Amino acid sequence: MNRARIIYNPTSGRELFKKHLPEVLEKLEIAGYEASCHATTGAGDATQAAITAVERGYDIVIAVGGDGTLNEVVAGISQCENRPKLGLIPMGTTNDFARAVHIPRKIDEAIDIIIKGDTIPVDVGLMNNEKYFINIAAGGRLTELTYEVTSKMKTILGPVAYYIKGIEMIPSIKATHMRLEVDDEVFDGNKMMFLCALTNSVGGFERIAPDASINDGYFTVMALEECTLPEFARVITLAARGEHLKDPRIIYRKAKRVKVSTSGEIHLNLDGEYGGDAPAEFVNLMRHIEVFVPIDEIRDIDRV
Numbered sequence: 001m002n003r004a005r006i007i008y009n010p011t012s013g014r015e016l017f018k019k020h021l022p023e024v025l026e027k028l029e030i031a032g033y034e035a036s037c038h039a040t041t042g043a044g045d046a047t048q049a050a051i052t053a054v055e056r057g058y059d060i061v062i063a064v065g066g067d068g069t070l071n072e073v074v075a076g077i078s079q080c081e082n083r084p085k086l087g088l089i090p091m092g093t094t095n096d097f098a099r100a101v102h103i104p105r106k107i108d109e110a111i112d113i114i115i116k117g118d119t120i121p122v123d124v125g126l127m128n129n130e131k132y133f134i135n136i137a138a139g140g141r142l143t144e145l146t147y148e149v150t151s152k153m154k155t156i157l158g159p160v161a162y163y164i165k166g167i168e169m170i171p172s173i174k175a176t177h178m179r180l181e182v183d184d185e186v187f188d189g190n191k192m193m194f195l196c197a198l199t200n201s202v203g204g205f206e207r208i209a210p211d212a213s214i215n216d217g218y219f220t221v222m223a224l225e226e227c228t229l230p231e232f233a234r235v236i237t238l239a240a241r242g243e244h245l246k247d248p249r250i251i252y253r254k255a256k257r258v259k260v261s262t263s264g265e266i267h268l269n270l271d272g273e274y275g276g277d278a279p280a281e282f283v284n285l286m287r288h289i290e291v292f293v294p295i296d297e298i299r300d301i302d303r304v
């Protein structure tokens with residue numbers, strides 16, 4: 001019998017999941033899984049729980065929570081050799097990765113995708129040979145927005161929390177000096193932000209990296225050169241429509257390896273949470289984890 005380990009963050013998604021846990025366990029049992037669960041207790045616990053699940057030989061691990069919980073589970077699985085398949089029940093505020101692979105926010109629909117059993121291999125990012133990400137690594141004042149929004153704000157306000165924080169932060173958004181090595185190219189100068197995306201879904205925008213493929217072995221790298229606030233507002237408006245790539249201030253490349261260093265300080269953001277400071281090197285681990293997805297809805301992916 002296959003064994004499934006559910007790792008869930010009891011605080012994410014307005015704390016709804018716990019109520020649905022009995023029916024999720026029952027669905028898995030009916031589908032032939034011996035299922036058990038672990039409620040996370042705080043930062044880092046989901047990573048440890050995932051490592052323990054691998055050590056105990058679980059066939060699949062199901063991450064339930066927001067992008068932060070997913071990141072922690074991915075970090076746990078990614079550092080192991082016999083990696084179990086990964087299921088996802090999105091319960092967060094933005095759920096960027098789930099959005100990119102078309103996993104719905106409805107718990108019963110998300111669990112049905114796991115039970116159906118179709119998986120695809122996806123790329124995972126590795127920073128400084130130590131920290132993992134499955135969606136995005138980013139830096140620059142703008143990207144610090146995501147971790148200045150508290151968990152409590154998100155529970156109470158949902159996505160509105162980000163808009164409020166965004167408006168509050170506009171006056172303090174300024175350029176930072178960065179040296180970006182993007183495979184063999186170097187971009188040295190002041191930038192508003194840079195990002196290294198594994199999917200096309202970033203911060204709820206689905207057109208930021210329009211041609212990102214989740215398993216081609218490449219990051220989609222984007223950076224915005226220093227500009228004035230009105231120019232910046234214009235680029236954001238273009239980004240919402242997916243038309244930002246024609247703006248001359250945008251650098252847009254595909255790369256397997258990216259390095260960032262700075263003369264000042266840059267806080268880096270990994271999958272929406274603070275992930276350390278530059279200098280940093282990001283490497284793409286091609287097709288590192290198998291993820292349950294609604295295969296018929298996934299396009300632009302090289303299936304294997």
Ligand SMILES: Nc1ncnc2c1ncn2[C@@H]1O[C@H](COP(=O)(O)OP(=O)(O)OP(=O)(O)O)[C@@H](O)[C@H]1O
Pocket residue numbers: 009010011012013040041042043044045064065066067068069070072091092093094095151154155272273
């Ligand atoms: N029991 C807990 N109490 C408080 N914080 C927790 C607990 N378990 C996990 N966490 C922390 O909460 C962080 C954020 O959780 P998660 O991403 O699942 O939810 P979210 O913040 O609601 O969603 P999103 O990141 O999509 O906005 C995790 O990275 C983890 O460190």
